[in-house]
Amino acid sequence: MSTEVRRPPEKKLTRKGQETRRRIVAAAAQLMYERGVTEATLEDVRAAAGVSGSQIYHYFADKQELLLAVIEFQTQAVLDMQKPLFAGLDTMKGLRQWRDALVEYQLRMQCRGGCPIGSLGSEIAETNPEARLAAASGFLRWESSIRGGLQAMHDRGELDTDPDDLALATLAALQGGLLLTQLQRQVRPLEVALDAMLDHIEAHTSPTRGERDG
Secondary structure: OOOOOOOOOOOOOOHHHHHHHHHHHHHHHHHHHHHOOOOOOHHHHHHHHOOOHHHHHHHOOOHHHHHHHHHHHHHHHHHHHHHHHHOOOOOHHHHHHHHHHHHHHHHHOOOOOOOHHHHHHHHHOOOOHHHHHHHHHHHHHHHHHHHHHHHHHHHOOOEOOOHHHHHHHHHHHHHHHHHHHHHHOOOHHHHHHHHHHHHHHHHOEOOOHHHHHO
16 A cells, blocks of 8 residues: 655745744644644644744645644654664664663653654544555654664674564554553553564674674
């Protein structure tokens, strides 16, 4: 099944216009994160962003278009937060540093909020096919970032199993861990889920000489 998402044509915006659009999307993202997609009205967004109703409709034809922009905004925020760590996912040390950073972030957030992409996706999955595909596309990008490191290990002969399956399983473990962490308000589910997955990956790796000597 294709996960290609139809996006409206980009409008050419001035710098001020770009800043205003981003402010609207950021306000909508926060409201949808806190209240849910249905409860976050365009009037709420207008007030939170400090713009007029006409300004919202200048940038977005309707709430659906704004929702798609919010999904893209949240996806990019999630990926940007992890970007410095993605380059290290081609070693077990790097994978465990990534795991530690995810756990530490949940501790700072007091285990509240869960995954921004997952929260949106679960809310709209059965009612909004276009938004569902947008959220699915975001997860595919996340999975691809994880797979890049595993693929590099495989290419070097250090990983003896399918990087595609491992990347998908790692993301699934992460999402399940985040959900249980949110519900239980403790990081143990996330720690256990990621540790089990990383132990499984390590069982299929051959350490590099530097790791053996270190």
